[in-house]
Amino acid sequence: MADLRTIAAPFAAPGPSGVAARDRLRGLTAEDENVLMLTGKHLGTLASGDLKVRCADGLRHDTGRWAARKRDLTPASSSRWAGSITKATNDQWALGRRCLAARIKDLGAGIGTLRHRLSLPVGEPGTRHEPGGYRSRQEWFVKSRRLACLESRHAAAVADWQAGRVRVVRGGSRLANTRHNLPEAQLTEDQWQARWEAARMFLSADGEPGKRFGNETIRVTPAGQVAIKLPPPLAHLANARHGRYVLSCTVAFAHRGEERASRVEANRAVAYTISYDADRGRWYITASWQRKAVPVIPLATALTAGCIGVDTNNDHLAAWLLDTHGNPAGEPHRFPYDLSRSAGHRDAQIRHALTRLLHWASRSGVKAIAVEDLDFADGKTREKHGRRKAFRRLISRFPTARLAGRLISMAAELDIAVVSVDPAYTSRWGAQHWQKPMTAPRRKTTRHDAASIAIGRRALGYPIRRRTAPPRSDQSDRCGHRTAQAGPDACGRDGTRPPATDRAPGGPSPGSTRKREPSAPSTVRGVRSAVSSLA
Numbered sequence: 294m295a296d297l298r299t300i301a302a303p304f305a306a307p308g309p310s311g312v313a314a315r316d317r318l319r320g321l322t323a324e325d326e327n328v329l330m331l332t333g334k335h336l337g338t339l340a341s342g343d344l345k346v347r348c349a350d351g352l353r354h355d356t357g358r359w360a361a362r363k364r365d366l367t368p369a370s371s372s373r374w375a376g377s378i379t380k381a382t383n384d385q386w387a388l389g390r391r392c393l394a395a396r397i398k399d400l401g402a403g404i405g406t407l408r409h410r411l412s413l414p415v416g417e418p419g420t421r422h423e424p425g426g427y428r429s430r431q432e433w434f435v436k437s438r439r440l441a442c443l444e445s446r447h448a449a450a451v452a453d454w455q456a457g458r459v460r461v462v463r464g465g466s467r468l469a470n471t472r473h474n475l476p477e478a479q480l481t482e483d484q485w486q487a488r489w490e491a492a493r494m495f496l497s498a499d500g501e502p503g504k505r506f507g508n509e510t511i512r513v514t515p516a517g518q519v520a521i522k523l524p525p526p527l528a529h530l531a532n533a534r535h536g537r538y539v540l541s542c543t544v545a546f547a548h549r550g551e552e553r554a555s556r557v558e559a560n561r562a563v564a565y566t567i568s569y570d571a572d573r574g575r576w577y578i579t580a581s582w583q584r585k586a587v588p589v590i591p592l593a594t595a596l597t598a599g600c601i602g603v604d605t606n607n608d609h610l611a612a613w614l615l616d617t618h619g620n621p622a623g624e625p626h627r628f629p630y631d632l633s634r635s636a637g638h639r640d641a642q643i644r645h646a647l648t649r650l651l652h653w654a655s656r657s658g659v660k661a662i663a664v665e666d667l668d669f670a671d672g673k674t675r676e677k678h679g680r681r682k683a684f685r686r687l688i689s690r691f692p693t694a695r696l697a698g699r700l701i702s703m704a705a706e707l708d709i710a711v712v713s714v715d716p717a718y719t720s721r722w723g724a725q726h727w728q729k730p731m732t733a734p735r736r737k738t739t740r741h742d743a744a745s746i747a748i749g750r751r752a753l754g755y756p757i758r759r760r761t762a763p764p765r766s767d768q769s770d771r772c773g774h775r776t777a778q779a780g781p782d783a784c785g786r787d788g789t790r791p792p793a794t795d796r797a798p799g800g801p802s803p804g805s806t807r808k809r810e811p812s813a814p815s816t817v818r819g820v821r822s823a824v825s826s827l828a
Contacts, residue, residue, distance in 0.1 A: 297717075297718070298717055300715045300751075302715075303592065303712050303714040304712070304713055305589050305661075305713075306589075306697075307701075308587045308705040309698075310584060312581065312582065313579055313580065314553060314579070314580050315579045315580075316546045316547070317578075318519070318575075318576040318577065318578055319542055320542035321540065321541065321542055321576060322541050325541055325542070328521075328523075328530050328538050329521075329576060330569070331527055333494030333567070334490065334493075334494055335369075335524060335526065335527060336370060336378065336495040336496065336524065337494045337495040339369055339378055339495070340378045340381065340463065343362055343379060344382045344386070344461065347379075347386050348459060348461070351456060362375075362382075363376060371522060371524060371525070373499075373509055373510045374510060377498050377510065385463075388461075389460065392459075393453060393454055393459060396450055397454060400446055400447040401447060404440065404443050406424065407436055410426055410436065411437060411440065414426050415427055415428070415429065415433055416428060465492060468485075468489060471485060472489075487571040488572070491568075491569040494568075496567035497566040497567075498566075500561075500564040502561055502562040504560060504562075506560065507582075508562070508563055508565060513544065513565060513580065514557070515554045515558055517543035517545055517546070519540045519542070519543070520533060520538065520540070521538050522535075522536060523536050553580050562582060564580070564581045566581070592712065596617070596660075596752065597617070597660070598617070598658055599614065599616045599617050599753075600615055600661040600663050600712065600749050600753060601613070601615070601650075601653075601654050601661070601662050601749065602615060602745040603650065603663065603745055603748065604665070604719070604723075604741045604744040605667065605693075605696060606741055607632065610630075610646055610650060611627055611741035611744065612626045612627070612628065612745055613626070613742060614657055614659065618755075619749070621727075621749075624736065625736075625738065625742040626650075626653060627742075628646040628650050629646065630642035630643055630646040639692065644699060644703075648703070650662070651707055655707055661712050661752070662709060662711055662712065663713075663749050663751070663752030663753075664700065664711060664713060664748070665714060665715075665716035665719060666716060667697075712752040714748055718757075719748050719757070720740060720741075720747075722747055722758070723740070723747030724744070726743075727743040727746045727747065
């Protein structure tokens with residue numbers, strides 16, 4: 294039997310430390326839009342120049358260089374705008390640095406797999422854990438050329454890492470490359486230019502605790518009035534005191550509006566970001582703030598009422614309710630979603646599926662949802678999965694991080710804990726032990742439904758299999774309790790089994806007595822047999 298890897302213990306995921314609420318700026322006048330556009334483009338130009346300086350500094354950057362960058366930006370903006378720009382630049386550089394480290398790791402994994410397979414004879418079969426040699430000499434030759442290509446890319450990436458060089462594009466490299474393929478993207482040059490300018494604008498202000506309404510740069514009152522501090526070159530456009538421009542519309546923040554208003558009235562820090570959707574021609578404002586760290590609920594406390602095991606798949610969430618003994622209760626539930634369209638559509642589909650899942654959990658009375666701690670970071674390379682293009686495409690688009698983040702933040706609002714379990718062997722063992730027993734004439738249990746049971750049992754601390762083997766010596770419980778569902782302290786665990794519920798159609802239930810005597814036979818044959826029996 295092959296060695297199984299160690300199963301990690303389940304744990305309760307910590308709740309979110311920050312929240313955000315978004316609303317549309319409705320009823321803007323032409324003058325309002327012109328002021329927002331000019332301010333965003335001006336600050337975006339400053340942010341582009343600051344990013345260039347930060348990338349040139351590389352690993353030599355320190356607090357002194359950060360202060361110098363802020364001083365250089367202050368005359369053309371303000372001290373607060375300069376602080377927001379430099380902080381956003383540092384975050385973007387750090388993100389590029391992390392992406393470069395992930396690329397080096399992926400290239401190293403691909404190089405290791407190629408070298409291993411090239412070292413084997415052509416046609417040698419692989420094992421369960423290691424791939425074999427390539428199928429033909431032609432494939433071996435093509436893979437040898439790919440190895441040289443990956444080694445060159447790896448060397449260049451390592452050189453960039455050592456030099457502290459990152460390659461970032463304000464506005465996104467994907468949108469920049471779309472400029473060269475406008476017919477395929479079904480865009481005109483003017484449409485692309487509008488998207489490009491909107492993506493490179495900068496209208497973000499960090500929150501300031503203790504300041505009026507929690508922000509001195511982009512200020513939103515409890516009533517929803519929005520005012521923006523204009524940079525000095527645009528101060529002549531101000532329509533209020535102290536170089537501010539007050540928009541003619543108000544925002545309501547239907548989502549988390551009361552929480553935001555309470556923070557604003559208490560002068561607690563609230564950060565704001567104004568963005569422009571070039572395709573729809575709409576302006577949006579996003580308010581974000583940090584919460585106090587909430588203590589993580591102990592795992593035993595979260596599982597006192599059982600849990601719901603959830604198996605995430607390409608097109609749906611398979612869920613099943615489990616009681617405190619690890620037994621599935623009720624019927625399985627499936628929450629579908631579609632991941633075949635735009636990013637906004639996919640995000641909306643995920644939120645809708647999670648909302649339905651959480652509403653069902655609230656009605657069921659459980660306080661925990663068990664999910665797999667999935668991570669495909671080391672499993673997306675072409676060398677690992679070979680010709681399985683459909684599977685590589687599947688795991689590349691699977692929103693593991695977004696789904697987990699959405700679930701944790703949405704579950705925290707309903708006081709539901711999210712328990713992460715090790716995903717090892719859940720689908721295989723769930724199908725082996727639970728798919729066939731849970732299948733009924735009117736219920737078709739899928740492999741994913743069985744996996745949800747396995748995930749829930751692992752979160753509850755029970756083995757996935759339904760029943761342990763009896764002792765070898767005899768059929769008594771001398772060597773230990775036979776069942777794996779109930780623990781030693783469970784009430785009634787040693788009682789007799791209830792009578793079976795399966796019965797023939799139209800027949801009496803097992804273990805019950807007839808409620809009336811059989812009626813006299815009505816046929817001639819039945820009468821003769823009755824008379825002979827009496828005689």
